Amino acid sequence: MYPADxxxxxxxxxxxxxxxxxxxxxxxRSFQEKWYVDRPWLDTPTRIQRDSFTVxxxxxxxxxxxxxxxxxxxxxxxxHIISSANFxxxxxRQKSNTTVIHVLExxxxxxxxxxxxxxxxxxxxxxxxxxxxxxxxxHDESIDSHNHGNLIEIxxxxxxxxxxxxxVLKESAGNAxxxxxxxxxxxxxxMANQIRDSIAEKLHGNVYGLxxxxxxxxxxxxxxxxxLRLVDDQYEIKEFFLGFIRLYLxxxxxxxxxxxxxxxxxxxxxxxxxxxxxxxxxxxxxSAQNLITTISEQLKLMRDENSFKDLFHRAITFGNENDxxxxxxxxxxxxxxxxxxFKNGIVTLSVGHRDYNTSEENFRxxxxxxxxxxxxxxxxxxxxxxxxxxxxxxxxxxxxxxKFLDTEMLQPLKDHLRLEKKYDNK
Numbered sequence: 131m132y133p134a135d136x137x138x139x140x141x142x143x144x145x146x147x148x149x150x151x152x153x154x155x156x157x158x159r160s161f162q163e164k165w166y167v168d169r170p171w172l173d174t175p176t177r178i179q180r181d182s183f184t185v186x187x188x189x190x191x192x193x194x195x196x197x198x199x200x201x202x203x204x205x206x207x208x209x210h211i212i213s214s215a216n217f218x219x220x221x222x223r224q225k226s227n228t229t230v231i232h233v234l235e236x237x238x239x240x241x242x243x244x245x246x247x248x249x250x251x252x253x254x255x256x257x258x259x260x261x262x263x264x265x266x267x268x269h270d271e272s273i274d275s276h277n278h279g280n281l282i283e284i285x286x287x288x289x290x291x292x293x294x295x296x297x298v299l300k301e302s303a304g305n306a307x308x309x310x311x312x313x314x315x316x317x318x319x320x321m322a323n324q325i326r327d328s329i330a331e332k333l334h335g336n337v338y339g340l341x342x343x344x345x346x347x348x349x350x351x352x353x354x355x356x357x358l359r360l361v362d363d364q365y366e367i368k369e370f371f372l373g374f375i376r377l378y379l380x381x382x383x384x385x386x387x388x389x390x391x392x393x394x395x396x397x398x399x400x401x402x403x404x405x406x407x408x409x410x411x412x413x414x415x416x417s418a419q420n421l422i423t424t425i426s427e428q429l430k431l432m433r434d435e436n437s438f439k440d441l442f443h444r445a446i447t448f449g450n451e452n453d454x455x456x457x458x459x460x461x462x463x464x465x466x467x468x469x470x471x472f473k474n475g476i477v478t479l480s481v482g483h484r485d486y487n488t489s490e491e492n493f494r495x496x497x498x499x500x501x502x503x504x505x506x507x508x509x510x511x512x513x514x515x516x517x518x519x520x521x522x523x524x525x526x527x528x529x530x531x532x533k534f535l536d537t538e539m540l541q542p543l544k545d546h547l548r549l550e551k552k553y554d555n556k
Contacts, residue, residue: 248298252308255284329370337361352377422513433502
């Protein structure tokens with residue numbers, strides 16, 4: 131056979147070339163183009179001439195139109211009748227999309243859709259129980275039990291009007307069921323991961339803080355609760371609870387490892403944003419020093435009368451807009467009395483005496499300036515140039531630092547530890 135000369139698949143129509151002259155046989159006879167009429171099944175290769183229709187071909191053109199010979203004999207043969215019927219049935223099924231493949235695919239798609247709808251039904255009931263802090267299972271879920279747990283009872287109630295829920299309960303009697311505790315646990319984990327992923331999306335590009343607290347539950351197991359606090363795109367502070375982590379050891383290494391178990395936090399560490407301190411090669415302490423210096427200068431500029439009056443005026447305006455009485459006197463929790471030992475004496479010192487005056491002057495002297503002074507003192511002590519130089523020197527001990535073990539970088543640390551004097555004495 132010549133592949134380019136005959137039809138190769140059921141999608142190809144029979145090869146019926148229209149030529150000016152067809153190849154001739156031994157008797158100088160050839161195929162006639164008019165024979166195509168009323169014979170759509172006729173497949174005419176031009177490079178092969180054999181003596182059979184279905185095996186190698188046919189070229190006895192003298193007998194082609196003879197009765198009970200040639201075309202007529204082939205049309206009446208059982209092979210042709212069966213093949214034609216199968217081919218036309220195939221074409222009909224192709225047009226109506228009812229072939230075996232289409233039927234199997236449609237059945238499979240229907241089964242997948244049906245299973246998905248059942249899973250959605252069960253997931254909705256599980257989500258309802260989770261939101262309402264309801265246990266999924268009951269103490270006794272046997273056939274004779276009057277209470278099979280919250281999940282089963284909710285599905286039973288839903289089955290009164292929902293055929294899908296009724297089908298779920300009916301199938302649960304078999305071996306394969308979506309109501310097994312393994313499937314329920316997996317669904318809960320999937321929902322939890324989706325919530326964590328949603329929270330993680332809110333963190334990208336925003337400032338966030340991690341809150342962790344350890345407590346012992348009623349079973350005397352240590353649980354670590356994880357929360358995230360962030361500032362969203364609308365500059366509002368939001369807090370999200372990520373979950374509990376069972377603790378078997380309570381030390382810094384265990385806490386750090388357990389926190390990173392949460393996939394959402396792991397994604398944040400690996401997102402390449404550089405917001406996590408431990409994701410950086412080294413901390414830019416020079417930028418930190420510039421930032422602290424800028425903050426200190428701004429606080430110093432705020433330590434004057436004009437800044438205080440502006441802040442006090444905005445506080446009064448805010449109070450008036452929100453019906454807060456800013457000029458009212460503070461209610462005394464108990465009446466002031468003079469101690470008994472000073473009853474017959476004259477007290478001239480103000481030690482231990484609290485003045486609850488609410489005047490502008492009192493706020494300025496007792497709150498505004500002392501607060502700024504306290505912040506400035508802490509910043510200057512914690513982030514002094516000397517301390518930052520030592521911290522920068524320590525960072526050069528990291529092999530990943532560009533100035534690893536640089537002598538000039540290590541000098542502040544050596545001076546602080548007095549290493550040169552110790553070695554000189556030795």
